Amino acid sequence: MSTAKCASLLKQEFPSIDVEMKQYIEGVLDSGMDDFDSSDDLYDAIGVILHEVSEEKSENDIRDLCEQLLCLMKPSENKKSGTQKVLDAPINIAEMAANNITNVTDVSSIWVINRDDNLKVDSKKLEKAQQKLQQKQDKRSEAPKAPVMPLQLQTATASQVINKKESQMDAKGTNRSMDIRIENFDVSFGNKVLLQNADLLLAHGRRYGLVGRNGLGKTTLLRMISGKQLQIPAHISILHVEQEVIGDDTTALNSVLECDFERTRLLAEEKKINIEINVGSSNPELNKKLTEVYAALENIDADRAPARASVILNGLGFNKDMQARATKTFSGGWRMRLALARALFSRPDLLLLDEPTNMLDIKAIIWLENYLQNWPSTLLVVSHDRNFLDTVPTDILHLHTQRIDVYRGNYEQFDKTRTEKLKSQRREFEAQLAHRQHVQEFIDRFRYNANRAASVQSKIKMLEKLPELKPVEKEIEVVIKFPDVEPLNPPVLTLNEIAFKYNKDKVIFTCVNLCANLDSRICIVGENGAGKTTLLKIIMGILSSTSGTISQHRGLKIGYFAQHHVDQLNMNTTCVGLLQEAFPGRPVEEYRRQLGGFGISGDLALQLVASLSGGQKSRVTLAKMCMARPNFLILDEPTNHLDIETIAALGKALTEFKGGLVLVSHDERLIRMVCKELWVCGNGTVTNIEGGIDYYKQLILAELNEATK
Known part of the structure; x- marks a missing residue:
């Protein structure tokens, strides 16, 4: 009630x-x-x-x-129970006691309450009640606890209109077309519609770059295609590089070679036939079968396969020693590289890559860009690396407003074409709007004029027949703002003769001298394993240096963005809840305002973290980091998973930030926007490159050219 x-x-x-x-x-x-x-x-x-x-x-x-x-x-x-008596004046208790006042009715009414004997507690009944309560508590503690239900995430679903002719050809096995046509299809994620009445045509031999804002469904679309939830011709082989290779005793080189199933089958058959011949089998068919196996191996260039696999592995950073190591000895990042190497080696009819540059350093990215330019079959890649999209794709697929638009050329050409298209649409919209207003003014002016009645009616009919006026699509601009900071007298961070090694044999670097102030913009580059992340962890105090000293200004407040930040997020809470856990006791509006400053606004701020895209999780992490109002940022690969517009906004925000910055990144565009100093990790130390990113790329290209000779 x-x-x-x-x-x-x-x-x-x-x-x-x-x-x-x-x-x-x-x-x-x-x-x-x-x-x-x-x-x-x-x-x-x-x-x-x-x-x-x-x-x-x-x-x-x-x-x-x-x-x-x-x-x-x-x-x-x-409810107030009992009668209360309000005293007319204060009573001095000590004075009353001293005067032996016996009539203290007025005084006793302050604290003495006569209770009914029926209300008194029966000690025996109280003891029995306590025993029963204890028994109930014991039963509850012994009772099996309800199983904790796993986190239930929404799943993506797809539907499409099937081409009957192609379906019949697939059923008969007569479809030989290598083009992929997915017509009139929808993709949803829970209650959210990602694509509606969309069409996708992938012509054989073309390289497509799929671009669009975070959270619109690019990764989901790749999974729909690879999982055959969107139907494509059955004879087309698909490979989606998404999961890392499972580690076992197989060497890295053999792991790649095993992807050629025909070669593996033929070699196994050759071995079996040779064993039968060596044990003295008299079957006359064996020599004939062996000749056929040798001919098939020669036809697929089986002898050249190990060399081709080695070239791919070397380009992705696996030296000769690493190629001979068991896959179980590699970290997750290297196993992802191994998965990419297997995909490049097997050459499927349709290769799907989702952010392939995230796991690579600049040297490996340059090699991959050159390798994919000669890719023989169809490629569909999701990437937010502007330089990669300018180099690899022959076409750009732009996912927006629940549809996909196709543009010929690389990202730079797409950007120019789309900008002109939007300008043209805006001019057309404004012209149509002016025309409508002009006609409406005529109608309003002469609506009640009998001499103009026919003209007015004609204008009204004309206005009704005009096509629906649709405003020009306008994407919300991404804005990122880092906190304002107070100036600190230099130096704020100094590394003196820092050295680090994991064991006696594995020395990462020695004699590192680094000085940073609030106006510093330092970018650290180098091959994977050279010690970039290790150096950041030493600055943060997560790792202790083997020797050397680190001096920090007492007012220094560091904000750290870890490379694997997703592993540190609580997936079972909302974005707002995540900030509440880290910074309790603040108004909800403050949490939402902080998230909104990084593009996590509206209902998105109330979603579970687990349901967000990779780029959205990165923005939540940045919002969480900045809520502590740091004056010095240490960012380890912050552009992973961020879309191109957000990367541009991040670069602008870092340029305007008044605090210090040490950045580890392979995104060439961000490095050019932000950094004033380039530090290279390699050969056991950290050195300053005077020529910047252009000079560093020249060194890499020279090294790659030397390796291919």
């Missing part, structure tokens, strides 16, 4: 309250009835939410409402 009264009071005070918000508040009142001892406790529980519902009400209004709700919830506790 009290809950209904509370609900009625809420509806009365907040007529426009959202149904879900009202149900949430009622749930808090119902479940926490015994926990609220005062109106202050109730205000702490629901005060912030009530302020969100109505900004017009003051804090005193909300506190008064909480008092009323508490009275409705606990009416018996708020």
Whole structure:
């Protein structure tokens, strides 16, 4: 009954309250009835939410409402029992005792209350009640706990219109076309529609770059294609590089060679036939079969396969020693490189790559760009690396507003064409709008003029027949803003003769001398394993250097963005909840404002972290890092998973940031936008490159050319 009264009071005070918000508040009142001892406790529980519902009400209004709700919830506790006597004047207890006053009726009324004997506690009954309560608690503790249900995430679904002719050809095995046509298809993720009535044509031999904002469904589309949830011709082989290679005793080189299933089958058959011949088998067919196997091996260039696999592995950073190591000895990042090497070696009819540059250093990226330019079959790649998209694709697929538009050329050409297209659409929209307004003015002016009645009617009909006026699509601009900081006198961070080694034999670097101030913009580059992340962890104090010293300004406050930041996020909470865990006790509006500054706004801020795209998780991590208001940023591969627009916004924000910066990145565009100093990790030390990123790329190209000779 009290809950209904509370609900009625809420509806009365907040007529426009959202149904879900009202149900949430009622749930808090119902479940926490015994926990609220005062109106202050109730205000702490629901005060912030009530302020969100109505900004017009003051804090005193909300506190008064909480008092009323508490009275409705606990009416018996708020009723005054017994008679109270208000004293006419203060009483001096000590003086009364000294004067031996015997008639202290007035005084006793202050603290003495005569209780009925029926209300006194029976000690035996109390003991029995306590025993029963203890037994119940023991049973609860012994009872098996309900199993913890795993986190249920929404899944993607797809539907499409099937081409009957192609389906019949597939069924008969007569379809030989290598082009892929997916027509009139929809893709949804839970209740969110990602693509609607979309068409996708992938011509054989073309290289497609799939671009679009974070969270629009690029990765989901690749998974729909690779999982055959979107139907494509059955004879076309697909390989999606998504999962890392499972580690075992197989060497890296053999792991790649095993991808050629025909070669592996023929070699196994050759070995089997040779064993039978060596043991003295008299079967005359064996020599004939062996000749056929040798001819088949020669036809597929089996002898050249190990050399081709070695070239691919070497280009992706695996030296000769690493190629001979077992796959189980490699970290997750290197196993992902191994998965990419297997895909490049097997050459499927359709290769799907999702952010392939995320796991690579600049040297490996340059090699991969050159290798993919000669890719013989169809390639569909999702990437946010602007330089990679300018080099590899022959076509750009732009995913936006639940559809896919196709543009010929690389990303630079796409950007120019799309900009001109939007300008043209804007001019056409403005011209149509002006024309409509002109016609409407004529109609309004002569609507009641009998001499112009025919003309007015003609204009009205013409206006009705005009096509629907659609405004020009305008994407929301991504804005990132880092906190304002107070200046600190230099130097703020100094590394003196820093050395580090994991063991006696594995020396990462020695004699590292690094000095950084609040105006420093340092980018650290180098091959994977050269010690870039290790150096950052030493600066952060996560690792201790073998020798040397680190000096920091006492006012230095570092914000650290880890390369594998996703592993540090609580996937079972919302974005707002994540900030609440890290920075408790602040208004919800502050958390939402902080997330909104990094593009996580609206309903997105209330989604589970696990349901976000990789780029959205990165932005949540940046928002969390900046909520502590650091004055020095250490960012380890911050562009992984971010879309091109967000990377540009990040570069602009870092340029405007008044604090210091040490950045590890392979994104050439971001390095050019932000960094003033380039430090190269390699050969056991860290050196400053005067020529910047252009000179560093020249060194890499020279090294790659030397290796191919």
